[in-house]
Amino acid sequence: MTALPQAPGQIAAATPVRRRSRLTPGLAIRPLFLAAVILVVWLWVHYAQQDSIEQRNLTHSAIEHRLAQHIKVSLTATVLTIAFAVPLGIAVTRRRARPIRPFALLLGNLGQAIPSIGLITLIALWWQPGFWAAVIGLVAYSTLPVLRNTMVGIQQVDPALIEAARGMGLSRVAVLTRVELPLAVPVILAGIRTALVLTVATATLVTFISAGGLGDGLVAGINLNRPMLSFTYGVIAAVLALFADWLGGVIERLLRPQGV
Amino acid sequence: MSESNTANSSCATIVLEDLTKQYPGQAVPAVDHVTMEIPAGEIVVLVGPSGCGKTTTMKMINRLIEPTSGRVLIDGVDAMTLEPDAHRRSIGYVIQQIGLFPHMTIADNIGLVPRMEKWSRSRIHTRVDELLELVGLDPADYRNRYPRQLSGGQQQRVGVARALAVDPPVMLMDEPFGATDPITRERLQNEFLRLQRELRKTIVFVTHDFDEALKMGDRIAVLRDRSEIVQYDTPRAILAAPADDYVASFIGSGGQLKRLGLIPISEATLHPYPAQANGSLPTVVDDRTLRDCLDAMLAAGSESTVVINRAGDKRGCVTLADLMSAVGAAESTDQPAGA
Numbered sequence: 001m002t003a004l005p006q007a008p009g010q011i012a013a014a015t016p017v018r019r020r021s022r023l024t025p026g027l028a029i030r031p032l033f034l035a036a037v038i039l040v041v042w043l044w045v046h047y048a049q050q051d052s053i054e055q056r057n058l059t060h061s062a063i064e065h066r067l068a069q070h071i072k073v074s075l076t077a078t079v080l081t082i083a084f085a086v087p088l089g090i091a092v093t094r095r096r097a098r099p100i101r102p103f104a105l106l107l108g109n110l111g112q113a114i115p116s117i118g119l120i121t122l123i124a125l126w127w128q129p130g131f132w133a134a135v136i137g138l139v140a141y142s143t144l145p146v147l148r149n150t151m152v153g154i155q156q157v158d159p160a161l162i163e164a165a166r167g168m169g170l171s172r173v174a175v176l177t178r179v180e181l182p183l184a185v186p187v188i189l190a191g192i193r194t195a196l197v198l199t200v201a202t203a204t205l206v207t208f209i210s211a212g213g214l215g216d217g218l219v220a221g222i223n224l225n226r227p228m229l230s231f232t233y234g235v236i237a238a239v240l241a242l243f244a245d246w247l248g249g250v251i252e253r254l255l256r257p258q259g260v
Numbered sequence: 261m262s263e264s265n266t267a268n269s270s271c272a273t274i275v276l277e278d279l280t281k282q283y284p285g286q287a288v289p290a291v292d293h294v295t296m297e298i299p300a301g302e303i304v305v306l307v308g309p310s311g312c313g314k315t316t317t318m319k320m321i322n323r324l325i326e327p328t329s330g331r332v333l334i335d336g337v338d339a340m341t342l343e344p345d346a347h348r349r350s351i352g353y354v355i356q357q358i359g360l361f362p363h364m365t366i367a368d369n370i371g372l373v374p375r376m377e378k379w380s381r382s383r384i385h386t387r388v389d390e391l392l393e394l395v396g397l398d399p400a401d402y403r404n405r406y407p408r409q410l411s412g413g414q415q416q417r418v419g420v421a422r423a424l425a426v427d428p429p430v431m432l433m434d435e436p437f438g439a440t441d442p443i444t445r446e447r448l449q450n451e452f453l454r455l456q457r458e459l460r461k462t463i464v465f466v467t468h469d470f471d472e473a474l475k476m477g478d479r480i481a482v483l484r485d486r487s488e489i490v491q492y493d494t495p496r497a498i499l500a501a502p503a504d505d506y507v508a509s510f511i512g513s514g515g516q517l518k519r520l521g522l523i524p525i526s527e528a529t530l531h532p533y534p535a536q537a538n539g540s541l542p543t544v545v546d547d548r549t550l551r552d553c554l555d556a557m558l559a560a561g562s563e564s565t566v567v568i569n570r571a572g573d574k575r576g577c578v579t580l581a582d583l584m585s586a587v588g589a590a591e592s593t594d595q596p597a598g599a
């Protein structure tokens with residue numbers, strides 16, 4: 001064994017490094033606030049005068065049914081978006097795919113540039129209205145952030161790390177799974193979080209192609225001139241979107257690689 | 261270093277034969293028919309201006325860049341016949357940017373190649389600790405840290421440890437100490453030379469800094485455009501007899517001083533210590549170089565200096581005339597090694 005002289009720098013660096021806690025108490029603020037908003041709306045609805053239309057649409061079972069529909073269509077769309085856009089994003093960052101990179105981004109841009117209501121209606125008209133048409137429309141709409149962030153996340157990995165990894169004898173697959181993807185995780189997750197919030201918000205529109213969701217109650221309130229209905233469902237949709245954003249933030253913190 | 265954990269401790273001779281890299285769409289090759297032999301267990305420095313093809317030449321050895329034509333033989337085995345990733349795992353690789361993976365602990369960084377080689381967990385653990393000690397970092401303190409918690413110099417020590425993980429016979433180093441401050445660089449250089457005295461790896465070392473080449477190299481290949489070898493010899497032979505003006509310009513000014521800096525005092529014939537000059541002469545420790553003797557003489561305004569050993573015992577004297585004859589003698593005794 002050779003013991004080499006210790007560098008003076010080591011003394012300074014040897015002081016214990018503070019571990020950043022991943023879940024801070026501050027994280028509880030958002031859900032508490034959202035719960036308070038729901039409580040206020042519930043109390044207001046509970047003690048307000050309601051006619052038969054309002055009563056029918058504001059029962060717990062009516063709200064739960066639409067909320068469940070909303071969550072189901074949003075989650076299905078988000079899972080499919082991830083399953084589609086993350087692999088595509090990885091594929092187009094491979095060296096050989098460089099020529100098709102602009103086209104992939106164009107595709108994503110197109111999906112987002114077309115107004116979502118028009119896109120969903122087009123798909124319903126062209127195919128059939130209902131749950132799956134809604135899902136496809138939402139996937140097309142939220143692909144861009146996931147695709148773009150996957151590409152950016154992988155491309156921002158320091159080329160020196162890839163060079164070191166290749167030079168050490170990691171295969172291209174090993175470089176992807178052990179270096180590029182772990183380091184891209186925070187950026188990819190940020191894209192997924194954006195997509196999730198977009199999807200939850202946009203899913204209020206799928207009522208127009210009879211796919212249900214919170215939009216049902218919202219639109220019913222407008223059509224029947226019952227502001228209490230629109231307001232209640234609108235608040236629930238907003239709270240759900242903010243909650244989804246918060247959940248995405250928590251997941252981001254939990255999955256962020258250590259040391260970065 | 262204990263040998264218990266080493267996979268392959270022998271060093272290997274590298275032979276480049278007519279090695280050429282021609283990038284498509286470029287008029288001249290980046291590397292043009294380079295032929296050289298890198299002897300086993302030596303540090304060979306490729307030195308030249310940026311863009312001369314030295315890094316390209318080095319990267320063709322581990323096939324990060326595939327040669328257009330020519331061969332790389334490592335202990336007689338043609339590298340082109342090997343599976344590229346396995347070939348690269350058998351060659352240590354150190355780069356200027358270090359390239360430690362920020363999301364892995366120091367132990368995981370060092371243990372990555374052993375893991376790919378399917379070493380057992382306990383063997384990797386032992387090896388990581390052994391290597392951390394080898395590069396002067398306390399394993400208990402450092403193995404579970406992340407790279408960003410280390411200084412630049414410490415990171416490059418880990419970079420060297422990582423390259424040594426599976427005890428490769430050959431190491432490629434691309435300006436490994438280039439990004440560190442002068443003091444840290446000097447220390448890393450000295451530590452690495454001490455390490456190499458034990459490890460005896462075959463090392464290809466790329467730099468644009470001629471002084472670093474003089475210090476690190478057993479041999480230096482001075483390169484010109486397209487990786488053309490202008491001179492390939494020991495540092496002392498190159499300093500004594502630069503092949504042409506290009507090499508001379510690379511050496512720059514102070515060539516004779518640099519030569520003195522490469523001659524250890526142990527090579528000089530010491531005169532007996534003159535009894536009448538009691539205490540008035542400057543002293544130099546006997547593990548230094550003739551350049552340090554000259555420096556001591558200039559500082560004290562005397563024409564000789566006393567050589568002492570680490571314990572402080574006087575061993576003899578070196579005079580200005582000795583230095584002059586050493587420089588003159590070096591010219592005739594340094595045989596150019598076959599290029």
